[in-house]
Amino acid sequence: MLTSTHLLRRRRFLPLFVTQLFNAFNDNLYKTTMVLFVVYAVYSDPATEASFSGLASGLFILPFFILSALAGQLADMRDKAKIIRTVKLCEIGLMMIGATGLYMAWQGILVHTVAIPLLLLALFLTGVQSTFLGPIKYAILPQHLKKDEVLAGTGLVEAGTYIAILMGTILAGPLAVDYTGWAAIGIIVISCIGYLVSRQVPPAPPMGEVEKLDWHILRASVKLVRDTMHNAEVYYAILAISFFWTIGAVLFIQFPPLAKNTIMASPEVASLFLVVFSVGVAIGSVAVNALLRGRVSARYSPVSVIAMGVFVVAFYVVAKLWEADQPSRLLSVGEFVAWPMANVLLLCLLGISVAGGMFVVPLYAFLTTRVSPDKASRTIAANNIVNSGAMVVGSLVAMGLSAAGVPITEQILLCAAMCLVSAWLAKRLIAAENEAAEAVATVRV
Known part of the structure; x- marks a missing residue:
């Protein structure tokens, strides 16, 4: 914690931290x-509704899959x-596009033909922006921080990101229907x-030899x-x-339609x-840094991921019980909290x-500490390519299940199954970690 406090007082970390905070919030x-x-x-x-939510998620993720190789090279x-400064300047223009779409939809002007396409275009461009910032926000840390500060810095960036998501989500709820014009401004x-x-x-200048950029996106992605x-x-x-x-x-993808149609x-x-989810990730980010x-x-x-799967199953059970005794109208926050099992549902989440x-959080630290500093950004970019590909597949599966008539509540169990795969991969990572440590020890001897 002292290291974290120390970092928040230093210009080598604070402006990046605050910039990422504003980016995630917006x-x-x-x-x-x-x-x-x-x-x-x-x-x-x-x-x-579920298909639109899936489409929105897919459009935001798609640039990570297409452009991460170029972003990592840059x-x-x-x-x-x-x-960072160039991307943040471009953000002003893309938010103007999004603000126009929000205002038109709020006023009922050409909602389906112009407003919603503008909203989705701005969302796609927001994904492009995040694609170019993604490799930097972690890869810049080993360049500005000491070796024993990198995990703390990574945890702070991750926790700060989720605090920003928390604040943006809190504000979005009341603005979403009645005060959308204020959100546009x-x-x-x-x-x-x-x-x-x-x-x-x-x-944060280049740390290795400056190579020629490969503009062939597919070839660069595969090579990366x-x-x-x-x-x-x-x-x-x-x-x-x-x-x-x-x-x-x-x-x-499931949260908005689940909240509206199952939880009412x-x-x-x-x-x-979304707020509770963001708070939880922030807590977990800080907690694991303290433990390690x-x-x-x-x-x-x-x-950790096995525990996550258990909570996912518990969330599913509570949602099914809720579905059996559903409210007849949409609940306000106060009415929701007063409803039986609401607190249990939130605790599961x-x-x-x-x-x-x-x-x-510890897995991100592997990406910047197990490679040379001059390749850290490209490692993060490779991670983003694989992540985004997997997330697009997940979004398509969720959209396909919704189109096939599988209830949103039942789709939650898909997440529990994926937790088992993640646990197996984490066990393999620990084995690789131990092998690497043994190899280093052998060389020293």
Whole structure:
């Protein structure tokens, strides 16, 4: 904790931390407001709502799959701080597109023909923005932090990201239907503030030989993943992270329609679900850093993701019981909290997210500490390619299940099954970690 406090007082970390905070806050304010508005104010069919939620998630994830190789090359071959400032400047323009779509949809102007396409375009561009920032926010840490500060820095970035998601989600709930115009103004203002803060990030020039950029996206992506996966620790960390975010993608797709059609809750309650999830991941991020005491290790990851799976099953059971005694109208936050088993439902959700945070944070630290600093951004980019591919598949599966008539509640069990696969991958990572430690010890002897 002292290390964390120390980092938050240093310019080598604080501006990056705050920039990422504003970025995550603004992205989530826009995404959540947009999805909740369309689910609650435009559509009235559960299958259509679930399909739109899946489409929105897929469009946001798709740029990670297409552009991560180029983003990783840029981050390793150019000054990372300059890239951050350029991307944050572009954010102002894309949020203007999103704000236009929000305002038109709110006013009922060409909702299906213009407003919703604008909303989805802005969401796609937000994904492009995050694709280029993604490799930097972790890869820049070993460049600015000491070796024993990297895990703490990673945990702070992860926890800060989820706190920002929390704040954006809290605000999105009440804005989503009645005050969407204020959300349209807010996302533009916040993007401007984020750009100003990003100008304070210290320079982070390339650390290795500057190579020529490969603009052939498919070839670069295949080469990037192939070159990264030869390290067993990085290989299993990437696969485990991918399964985790696939689980997260499916859960986030399910939350809005589940809240509306199963829990019979207002947009504010749907927002509350996402809030609890974000708080839990932040708690898990800090907790695992305290347990590991700065050492990069996956030793707690298998038990964490098994616990996550148990909480997912518990969440499913409570949702089924809720479904059997469903309210006849949408509940406000106060009415929801007063409803029988509401606290149990929220505790299950909190358990899922705390365990998830404890599982995934150490794995990100593997990606930046098990490779040379000049390749850290490309390693994160390779991770993003595999993650996004897995998440797109998860989104398509969720959309397919909804189109086939599988109830949202039943789809939750898919996440529990994926937790078992993640636990197996984490066990393989621990074995690779031990083998690497033994090899180092042998060389020293």
